[in-house]
Structure formats: structure tokens, C-alpha cells
Amino acid sequence: GENVEQHPSTLSVQEGDSAVIKCTYSDSASNYFPWYKQELGKRPQLIIDIRSNVGEKKDQRIAVTLNKTAKHFSLHITETQPEDSAVYFCAAAISGNTPLVFGKGTRLSVIA
């Protein structure tokens, strides 16, 4: 089955700097890669996703890149703000076929 590795487990950045979180997956058939953000005491919520027919997707300060050959994808947050502090989870799946497999999460702290 699918296995998703996520790094780093914790990340601290200064406000205004960029943050990058990386994930690798094992199943080359996976084609759906969402990212979820979980603020302290809250439920996970989808922030961005990418499908294997595109290499990059952006939404304001957030971008996700996908390298299918290397089987890794990354979340990029630019101009970080204190409200970006949260745990971020990547996931991978075969769209419409298999359940999401989540990485172990990255705790991002943005220091003002």
C-alpha cells in the first residue's frame, strides 16, 4: 500500500520568511495530493490540492509542486504570518479509488 513520508516534523520561521514542507510517496499510481492545515484545537481543513496532470498550483501565498518522477511533492508558504502557525498534513491517494494516506504532519511555528 501507499506510504507517505513528511519532513520536517517541526519547522520554525521568522514572520515574513518562506516555509517549505516536503513529502514523498511510494505508490507511483497515486495521482491526488492534498494538503490539510490543522490549527491548535481545531479540525484539519483542506488548503490546497494538486493532481498528477499538473506540476504546480498556486493560491495566493500558498503553492504546491509535484515531481512525479521522483515521487515527491512540496508545500510552499511565502511571506509567512503568525496565523500560518499550525500542523500541516500532506496526503496521497489514487483519486476515486483508494483512501487518503496521510503523512505524520509538520508543526509550523511562525515567530513574530
Next chain:
Amino acid sequence: EAQVTQNPRYLITVTGKKLTVTCSQNMNHEYMSWYRQDPGLGLRQIYYSMNVEVTDKGDVPEGYKVSRKEKRNFPLILESPSPNQTSLYFCASSLEVSYTEAFFGQGTRLTVV
């Protein structure tokens, strides 16, 4: 308002006393699933359901049961809870499996003593 509702939010129980955590969604989603979240281990899937009367084991199903008698409800049953089932539990639903956004419930923090 589109939502996934779990109850209870907090529960403290004793070893061996059967309990049920309810989950209900109002979005007519086909797919529902249960996760447990433990520090350093992320979100691990317990069980999932592709549709009514169709359920499958996830990665950590031992000690849990589920049922899907109606599309909107997907209860999680712990027949004989043990301390290692102390965790934060999330129910989630989506239109289809791994195709669109998964909506999570508020979470249930369970403590088994």
C-alpha cells in the same frame, strides 16, 4: 450549513465499557471515514465506508467496529475500550473517496482509564 457533526466532543470512560461515537454529515456524501490522531503519528485511518452497507478496514482497525446503515451516519463503536485507545478521533466525509475535499468533524477526545 454543510457540516460533519461528531458526538460527544469529550469522553472519559473505564476499560471495558462499551461506547459509541456518533458521526453525521448533511452533504449527501458517499464516502465517510474514521481517523485517530496521536502525537507524532499523524492521522491514521481506522475504518472507511464507500457507501451504505459497505465498510472496509483502514490501517488501525483492531478494537473498533463501524456500521453504515444510512448514508448520513457512520458511528464508531468500541466494544471493550482499552487505555491504548485513548486518542483524538476524527470523522470525515467527502463526495467520493480521495477525489474532492474531505470535511472533518470537530473531533472527539477519548480517554480510557
